Each structure stands twice: as structure tokens, then as C-alpha cells.
Amino acid sequence: MEKAYPFDKIEPKWQKYWQKKKLFEVDIRTSENKFYCLMMFPYPSAALHVGHGRNYIIGDVIARYKKMKGFNVLTPMGWDAFGLPAENAAIKDNLHPKVSTLNNIKTMKRQLYSWGACYDWSREITSCFPDYYKWTQWIFLKLFEKGLAYKKKAFVNWCPSCNTVLANEQVIQGKCERCDTQVTQKDLEQWFFKITDYAERLLTDLDKLKHWPQRVKTMQTNWIGKSRGVNIHFPLENSNKIFTCFTTRVDTIFGATYMVLAAEHPEIPSLVKDMKNKDKILKFVEEVRNESKIKRAALDVEKKGIFTGRYVINPVNNKRIPLWIANYVLTEYGTGAVMAVPAHDQRDFEFARIYDLPIEVVIDDPEFPLDAEIMKQAYVKDGVMVNSGQFNGMSNREAMDEIANFMEEEAIGKRSVQYKLRDWLISRQRYWGAPIPIIYCDKCGIVGVPEKDLPVLLPEDIKFKPHGESPLKASKKFVNVKCPKCKSKARREIDTMDTFVDSSWYFLRYISSKLKNKAFEKKNIDRWLPVDQYIGGVEHAILHLLYSRFITKVFYDLNLIEFSEPFGNLFTQGMIIKNGAKMSKSKGNVVSPDDLIKQYGADTIRLYTLFIGPPEKDAEWSDRGVEGSYRFLGRVWRLVDKIQMSKLKIQNKSKIQISKLKRKMHQTIKKVTEDMEKGFHFNTAISSIMELVNEIYLFNRDRHYFSGKIVSVPILDEAINTVIILLSPFVPHITEELWEKLGNKPSILKEKWPAYDESLIEEEKITIPIQINGKLRSKIEASPAIDEEALKIKVQSDEKVKKWVEGKKISKWIIVPKKLVNIIVH
Ligand SMILES: [Zn+2]
Ligand SMILES: [Zn+2]
Numbered sequence: 033m034e035k036a037y038p039f040d041k042i043e044p045k046w047q048k049y050w051q052k053k054k055l056f057e058v059d060i061r062t063s064e065n066k067f068y069c070l071m072m073f074p075y076p077s078a079a080l081h082v083g084h085g086r087n088y089i090i091g092d093v094i095a096r097y098k099k100m101k102g103f104n105v106l107t108p109m110g111w112d113a114f115g116l117p118a119e120n121a122a123i124k125d126n127l128h129p130k131v132s133t134l135n136n137i138k139t140m141k142r143q144l145y146s147w148g149a150c151y152d153w154s155r156e157i158t159s160c161f162p163d164y165y166k167w168t169q170w171i172f173l174k175l176f177e178k179g180l181a182y183k184k185k186a187f188v189n190w191c192p193s194c195n196t197v198l199a200n201e202q203v204i205q206g207k208c209e210r211c212d213t214q215v216t217q218k219d220l221e222q223w224f225f226k227i228t229d230y231a232e233r234l235l236t237d238l239d240k241l242k243h244w245p246q247r248v249k250t251m252q253t254n255w256i257g258k259s260r261g262v263n264i265h266f267p268l269e270n271s272n273k274i275f276t277c278f279t280t281r282v283d284t285i286f287g288a289t290y291m292v293l294a295a296e297h298p299e300i301p302s303l304v305k306d307m308k309n310k311d312k313i314l315k316f317v318e319e320v321r322n323e324s325k326i327k328r329a330a331l332d333v334e335k336k337g338i339f340t341g342r343y344v345i346n347p348v349n350n351k352r353i354p355l356w357i358a359n360y361v362l363t364e365y366g367t368g369a370v371m372a373v374p375a376h377d378q379r380d381f382e383f384a385r386i387y388d389l390p391i392e393v394v395i396d397d398p399e400f401p402l403d404a405e406i407m408k409q410a411y412v413k414d415g416v417m418v419n420s421g422q423f424n425g426m427s428n429r430e431a432m433d434e435i436a437n438f439m440e441e442e443a444i445g446k447r448s449v450q451y452k453l454r455d456w457l458i459s460r461q462r463y464w465g466a467p468i469p470i471i472y473c474d475k476c477g478i479v480g481v482p483e484k485d486l487p488v489l490l491p492e493d494i495k496f497k498p499h500g501e502s503p504l505k506a507s508k509k510f511v512n513v514k515c516p517k518c519k520s521k522a523r524r525e526i527d528t529m530d531t532f533v534d535s536s537w538y539f540l541r542y543i544s545s546k547l548k549n550k551a552f553e554k555k556n557i558d559r560w561l562p563v564d565q566y567i568g569g570v571e572h573a574i575l576h577l578l579y580s581r582f583i584t585k586v587f588y589d590l591n592l593i594e595f596s597e598p599f600g601n602l603f604t605q606g607m608i609i610k611n612g613a614k615m616s617k618s619k620g621n622v623v624s625p626d627d628l629i630k631q632y633g634a635d636t637i638r639l640y641t642l643f644i645g646p647p648e649k650d651a652e653w654s655d656r657g658v659e660g661s662y663r664f665l666g667r668v669w670r671l672v673d674k675i676q677m678s679k680l681k682i683q684n685k686s687k688i689q690i691s692k693l694k695r696k697m698h699q700t701i702k703k704v705t706e707d708m709e710k711g712f713h714f715n716t717a718i719s720s721i722m723e724l725v726n727e728i729y730l731f732n733r734d735r736h737y738f739s740g741k742i743v744s745v746p747i748l749d750e751a752i753n754t755v756i757i758l759l760s761p762f763v764p765h766i767t768e769e770l771w772e773k774l775g776n777k778p779s780i781l782k783e784k785w786p787a788y789d790e791s792l793i794e795e796e797k798i799t800i801p802i803q804i805n806g807k808l809r810s811k812i813e814a815s816p817a818i819d820e821e822a823l824k825i826k827v828q829s830d831e832k833v834k835k836w837v838e839g840k841k842i843s844k845w846i847i848v849p850k851k852l853v854n855i856i857v858h
Contacts, residue, residue: 036666039633043765047145050764055781056095056150058106060543063559067103069095070539070599072568072576073110073157075531076136077117080143082623082641082653083608083615089641090605090712091567092149096761097708100785106560108542109144110157111137114165115531116194116210119464123496129464130492133160143625148634148764155545159534164541165466166487167551168534171583173469173480174590180226181458183478187296187321187363188457190218195501197222199457199530201255201575206324217296217321223459223468223527227582231256231451233596234581243601245648248573255574257452262436264371264445266291266344269352273299275344277371278450282435283428284373286420287394289384290354291344292337294361294368295320300340303355307341313357320359328359335360335383346371347444348435349421358383374410375402381410394419395428456579458530463494463503465528473515473522482516488524502526535576536583539563539598557593562600570604577602603712606650608641615653623653635763636662642714642762665766667725668759671752672770690747692817693731694792697751700724701788704758714762721758728752757783802827803854804836816850827853 050056058066071091074084095107111133118129118136125132137158144151157164175181189198193213197220202209227234235256238249261280268275275291293300295317304313316338320328327333337358344355360379361370374384374391384391391404395415402411417423423431439445459468467488469481481488491510494503504510504526515522537551543560544553568576580598588596607614610621628637640661645651700720707717728751753774760767760780771780795815800823802810810832814823824845827833837857844856 036662037669037766039635039765042769043148043634046765046768047148049768049778050150053779054152055099055779056105056107056152057154058104058152060556060560062104065102065104066560067098067105067565068560068563069098069105069107069565070563070567071109072566072572073112073535073538074140075112075115076133076140077115078136078617079139080625081615082625082628082637085147085625085637086605086608086641086647087567087569088144088147088149089638090603090647090714092147093642093714093761094565094567094712095150096764096781097785099781100757100761100783102784106542107151108155108157108545109151109153110155110538110542111159112531112535112538113137113158113160114465114528114534116196116462116464119462119496120194122464126496128492130160146629146634147625147638155542157538157541157545159531159538160464162487162489165534167541168466168529168537169469169481169486169488170483170551171537172529172533173483175225175586176470176480178586178590180229180586181223182226183221183223185219185221187217188220188222189215190220191215194462196461197457197459199532199575200454201578206327214324217325222457224455225458225582227456227579228451228453230582230585231258231453233585234453234578237581237597240597241602244599245570245602245604248570248577248602248604251573252578255453255578259450261448261450262439262445263367263448264439265347266371267347268355269343269345275355275369276367277369278367278448279371281373281376282439282445283417283431284376284394285346285348285371285435286423287373287375287392288346288353288371289374289390289392290356290372292356292358292361292370292372292383293340294363295357295359296363297357297368300357303342304340309341313338313340317357320357323359325362329362331379333360335379335386337383337387347442348439354389356387375404375407376410376412378410378412381407392419456582458533459527460530461502462528463490463496465531466534467504468525468527468529470525471513471515471522472525473518473520475520476515476517479515479517479522485516502528504528532575532579536579539580540593554592558595561593562595562598565601565603566599567603567605569607573604603648605647606645608644608651608653610653612652628658632658632662633665633765635665635766639665639718639763643718645715647712647714664722664725665763668755669766669770671725671728671755672773689731691796693727693747693751695795696724696727697747697754698788698792700758701754701786702793705785705788718762721755724751724755728755754786756780757786798850800850801852802830802833803852804833805856806854809833809836820847823847823853827855
């Protein structure tokens with residue numbers, strides 16, 4: 033195939049030029065007009081495919097556009113380089129994770145370069161390098177000092193395939209986020225970050241994030257899961273123990289006919305130790321614990337339970353109610369003890385029917401009084417209080433407050449707020465991560481590694497064994513240390529940190545990536561952050577974005593920084609799919625950019641990626657679409673090559689033709705600028721530039737007045753220059769080349785983004801008389817360029833015309849373009 037234009041010569045030329053000229057390096061000491069444009073840094077697990085490309089191409093377009101708008105643009109890049117895939121590959125291929133990671137980084141760097149993406153590489157960071165993870169460890173110690181990092185034994189998510197624990201956020205529908213294996217539960221001692229201390233602020237500060245997509249804010253709101261209610265204290269019979277239940281429906285307290293404990297409730301063993309059927313109960317508990325929590329939390333889970341043999345006392349009416357253990361209650365939310373009100377909760381209702389537990393109506397339907405005997409389902413709507421002592425007759429909404437007051441007066445309950453958010457489990461039983469800087473001493477207990485001893489280096493002479501424990505455990509040199517406090521023999525923590533700790537602060541490190549004695553320089557950080565534009569996939573809506581907000585708030589509280597939200601604007605791009613599915617090696621639908629760039633050039637791939645659809649939506653990759661973009665760039669190339677360079681300038685163009693092209697040009701500048709400013713509608717911006725290109729071709733083809741004399745037509749030059757400048761953020765190589773060809777000095781990045789003149793945008797209007805059966809009945813205003821279909825619609829919506837044709841049939845349209853419309857009706 034003949035090339036539409038010599039992209040293979042142009043692209044390497046300009047890539048080299050941009051790199052040499054360091055066009056995106058900024059002086060961090062001045063933040064005048066600053067614009068921090070950040071793409072989520074990649075995880076170097078394998079080569080990038082065109083789906084990944086969307087993130088970097090969008091980021092590059094925004095950076096280039098902002099630079100042309102006169103901003104001082106900071107656009108760094110780095111590598112989220114720790115993590116499991118590299119370690120799994122190490123076990124499989126016997127290749128050290130560091131080696132495979134560095135190989136992958138090299139490949140990806142080459143790919144980013146070949147896309148024409150420009151970064152300030154002088155700020156590159158790599159999270160698996162000691163000069164970075166030293167500071168990740170320092171952050172751990174900061175949290176440890178503040179009591180925000182702690183160790184506890186807990187039921188945790190365990191991926192049997194990855195051989196490690198997972199944070200709740202990494203369990204997707206009961207499966208491991210990384211490898212899709214069914215997650216099980218294990219009782220283990222683990223390190224947590226106390227993100228729950230920040231639940232309220234993480235929630236309320238979402239309101240400050242005006243330029244975040246609503247769906248991301250909604251996902252975070254739901255994940256934090258705040259609810260208001262009452263903690264009610266139920267004394268255990270024949271004991272001084274108290275079980276506290278959280279409920280959002282305190283109005284139903286008189287209808288509580290049993291209580292349920294989650295299988296994970298820590299009191300269960302002591303509670304049933306004297307029961308005859310203790311073994312049976314504990315066996316049941318074990319079974320439930322091994323079930324998937326997602327299944328257990330589902331509304332339609334098959335409900336199973338067992339009676340403990342014990343009773344608690346309902347504190348409002350002193351009724352004895354039996355204490356059960358059931359699969360449908362989890363410790364995740366509330367206290368792991370739930371008061372069951374079968375008349376008014378569907379799950380409790382189903383359970384009570386199975387185990388023949390009493391159902392007592394306490395909120396009645398005002399229209400159809402309820403009968404517990406024949407109820408088919410729980411009544412969950414509002415109603416009137418019954419069987420509820422002094423609260424009878426009240427509306428249940430009113431009773432909620434009254435009962436809560438009563439309980440607080442009687443000290444049997446207390447208003448409370450609950451969050452679904454749990455603490456962030458950060459320890460991993462794997463090698464390829466930042467070691468947790470903790471030492472265990474028999475005398476001193478848990479001791480943080482002193483800052484001067486950081487980093488705690490990952491030993492590199494390590495053996496990887498399949499399905500084994502962390503190789504760190506076997507490294508005596510690593511494990512055996514002296515206690516920093518008392519100098520006696522001690523042991524090092526062998527768990528490493530979740531990689532989401534590495535990525536929770538990387539955006540700060542870019543500002544001073546080479547700093548040796550600090551994680552960051554406060555003065556510069558406060559100048560350059562929050563990030564002005566953050567770009568990444570919506571799959572990070574909870575994990576990474578929530579953790580980064582949390583760490584930022586902790587730093588703010590520690591007076592390390594002056595801002596409490598890290599990302600001012602967030603853009604989440606949609607996925608690029610192929611054959612209806614997300615690109616993945618296992619599905620065999622991965623499109624590599626490398627071959628496509630060889631065949632069509634990087635600009636074509638960039639243009640197609642941006643043109644494929646609204647950038648926030650998922651889009652299907654099509655090879656034919658790539659060719660369309662390629663053809664368009666060929667057309668742009670010829671615009672300069674043939675029209676401009678051939679000097680076949682046209683004189684004596686009519687005033688109408690000139691003003692038409694001028695108008696189109698200003699309309700296009702306006703459209704592209706607005707598409708960039710309001711939500712990054714690259715696809716519609718590009719299509720308006722395509723229209724302008726068409727208009728230029730039409731202008732050129734129309735040679736009726738050509739006299740053979742070569743005369744410059746300023747509007748033609750202007751329109752061609754405008755096309756090239758407007759296109760340059762999207763397709764930087766070809767536009768740099770054309771810009772130079774036209775006799776301009778590179779780089780086009782130094783050009784000002786064009787302004788538009790509102791007064792030139794207004795469409796020219798002509799008046800068209802409208803006849804009905806040959807008699808003048810109305811007049812309409814329309815553009816002289818209006819096509820027939822649009823003209824007909826416009827005429828038919830004219831009030832006067834409507835009156836004349838109402839109830840009649842149009843048999844014929846007679847249209848004289850720009851002159852007259854005659855409608856024949858009968
Ligand atoms: Zn896994
Ligand atoms: Zn000690």
C-alpha cells in the first residue's frame with residue numbers, strides 16, 4: 033500500500049526533537065500559571081495495548097493544549113512497579129521480579145515514546161527502587177507513630193492462588209481482583225491503616241470535588257456507607273455480658289423476637305462452651321465462615337442458622353429472646369450482632385419462617401391491618417406503632433426519635449453513626465513490595481525502624497518457590513536483626529506493603545523526585561498541588577482514589593502539606609473493548625499499538641483513539657476506523673502539499689465564499705476550544721476540524737473566477753494554519769512537520785491557541801418567501817446553505833404555514849434554492 037504521507041520519516045524526527053528540546057520540563061520553583069497534568073502511573077506487568085493507550089493519549093492532548101493556552105504544564109511519568117504479577121512470573125519463569133519489571137518498563141517507555149507522548153522524564157519515579165520505597169516506609173512510620181497503623185488478628189480475605197491476604201477493596205464479587213480465584217477467609221494477624229478514622233471527612237469532602245465525575249463520588253459514598261441509627265444494649269441472661277446491636281430501625285425494637293450473631297463474632301466460643309451440642313454449633317460456625325461473604329450478603333441467600341441455647345433480654349420490654357447464629361449476618365457492618373424483627377425485615381422474616389420463630393407486628397399498615405399469622409412477606413413501609421407500649425398510635429417515623437430519646441434517658445441505647453468502610457488491610461505475605469519497617473523485640477514489643485535506618489532494603493538473593501511462603505521468611509540475614517531500642521536479638525517483620533500504599537502518595541514525589549533527605553519539599557508541594565487534572569480508569573474509583581485521599585488528609589493533619597484533597601479535577605476514561613470484551617491476553621483480543629504504528633503511524637492511532645467516541649464511555653476498537661483516520665491525515669497532508677504549496681492561490685473569490693470560509697474557521701475554533709474546556713469532547717472537536725478541512729477543499733475547488741494570475745488569498749492561509757494548530761494536540765507529529773513546511777519555526781507547541789471572533793460566527797441569513805398554492809403566506813429566515821430536508825422542516829414548523837396546511841395534504845414541494853418555496857396542498 034502506498035503511504036498517504038511519510039509518517040515513518042516524520043514521527044521519529046519530531047519525537048527526537050521534543051525530547052531534545054525538553055519542552056515539558058518545568059521549573060518547580062515557580063508555580064505561576066501552573067497546570068499539573070497527571071496520568072495514573074502504569075503498572076509494568078506487560079507491554080501496553082491500545083486500550084491502555086487511551087489514558088496516555090488523552091493526557092498528552094490535554095498537556096499540549098494547556099501549554100498552547102499559556103500554562104506552565106507539569107506532566108511527569110513513573111512506574112507502579114511493585115506487585116504480584118512480577119512475583120508470579122518469577123516463580124513461573126525463574127526470573128527475578130526486578131529483572132522482569134525493568135524489562136517491562138523499558139518496553140512501555142519505548143511505547144509511550146512511539147505514541148508521541150511527552151513527559152518530563154527528569155522526574156521519573158519507580159516505586160520498587162529504594163530511593164522511592166524508603167519514603168513509602170517513612171509514611172508507614174508516620175502513620176504508626178500516630179496510631180494510624182496497627183496490627184490485629186482478624187478474619188481477612190485470603191487468595192489461595194496468590195497466597196496472600198487482600199483488602200476488602202480488592203475482592204470483587206467474592207473473587208480476587210488480580211486472579212479471579214474465589215477468596216476465602218483466614219484468621220490472621222495483619223497490619224491495618226485506620227482509614228475508618230477518616231470516614232466522615234472522606235465522605236463530606238466529596239462535596240468539595242466539584243469537577244469529579246458523579247459516578248465516582250457515588251461509588252465512594254456507597255463504599256463508605258454511612259448510616260444513622262441507635263446502638264441498643266441487650267443483656268445476656270445469667271451473665272453480665274451485654275450484646276450491642278446497631279439498628280437504623282429503632283422503631284421496630286418491640287418486634288425483636290430473636291437476635292443473630294455473625295459466625296465471626298468473637299464471643300461465640302465462650303458463649304456456647306457449656307452447651308451439650310457445642311461441637312455441632314462450632315462446626316456450623318466453621319462452615320459459614322468458609323462461605324463467600326458476597327453470597328452471604330445477598331438478599332436471596334439460602335438462610336441457615338443454629339440456636340446457641342442462650343437468651344438475651346430486650347431492654348424495652350424485658351422479653352427473653354433467643355440468641356442464634358446465622359449465615360446471613362456479617363461482621364462487616366455494625367457489631368456482628370443483629371436484632372431480628374421478622375415482621376419488618378424480609379431476611380429476618382424468611383429466617384423466622386424456616387426456624388419457626390415468632391413474628392410480631394409492631395408497625396401496622398394504616399389501610400390493611402396486618403396479621404402475623406398470614407403475612408407472606410415483611411412489612412417494610414411506614415405505618416402506625418402497635419404492640420409498642422407507650423409509643424402505640426404514633427407514626428413510626430415520629431417514634432424513631434421518641435424511642436431513641438427514651439433509650440438514651442434509660443441508658444439502654446445510644447444514637448450512633450455507622451460506616452461500612454473497614455480499616456485498610458495493608459500487609460501482604462509476599463516478596464515484591466516495600467518491606468514494612470517494623471522490628472519485633474521480646475522486651476520492647478513492636479518497634480518502628482528508626483528513620484535513619486531507612487530504607488529497609490529488600491534482599492535480592494532470594495529463592496522463589498511455587499506456593500511457598502514469602503521468600504523473606506527464609507532469609508536469615510533479613511529476619512535476624514538487633515532491636516533498635518535495647519540492642520537485643522529481634523526479628524524483622526516479613527510482610528510487605530500493599531502496592532496501593534506505594535501509589536497513595538506518588539503524585540507528591542514527582543515534585544521533588546530526586547530529593548535525598550525528605551519525601552518531598554513542602555514549599556514546592558504546596559505550590560504545585562492539588563493536581564489540576566488527573567486522568568485514569570474508572571476501575572480506580574474506590575481503591576486508589578480513596579486511599580490517596582486518605583493519605584493526603586493524614587499528611588494535612590500532620591502539617592506536612594497545606595491541602596486536604598489531592599486531585600482537583602478528575603477525568604475517568606472509558607475502556608476500549610474488542611469483540612465486545614475488555615482486552616486481555618487470555619481472551620486473545622489484545623490490539624498491540626506497535627504493528628499499527630508501523631503500518632499507519634502514531635498520529636493515526638492517536639486520532640482514532642480520540643475519535644472513537646466520547647472519551648468517558650467504553651468504545652469498540654475497529655480496524656476500519658483506523659483506516660478512516662489515516663485517510664483523513666492524508667487529506668490534511670495534501671492540504672498543505674497541494675493547495676498551499678502549489679501556490680495556486682485563487683483570486684477574485686466572491687465575498688460570500690470568503691466570508692463563508694472565515695465563518696467556518698471561527699466556528700471551528702470556538703467548537704474545538706469549548707470541547708476541550710468542557711468535558712474533553714475530543715471526538716466532536718476532531719469532527720468539526722474535519723468539516724473545516726472539507727470547507728477548504730471546496731473553497732479551493734471552486735475555480736470559476738481563476739484568471740491564471742497567482743495572488744495570495746489571506747483567508748486560505750489563515751484557514752490552513754488554523755487547521756494545523758487546532759489539530760496539533762491530537763496529532764502532534766504531522767502538524768509539526770506541516771507547520772515547518774509552511775515556513776514557521778518549530779515547535780508548534782509554542783504557538784498560541786487561536787482565539788475566535790464571536791461576531792464572525794453568526795450564520796448569514798436570507799429571507800425566503802413561502803407560498804401556499806402560489807399565494808404568498810409567510811417568510812422565513814434561513815442560512816443560504818440550508819439543505820432541502822432542513823428547509824422543509826423549518827417551513828413546516830412556521831406558525832403561519834401550519835395554519836394554512838392544517839388538515840390538508842401536501843401533494844408537492846416546489847423549491848427554488850435561496851429564492852422561494854411553494855407548497856401545493858389540497
Ligand atoms: Zn489472587
Ligand atoms: Zn528491644
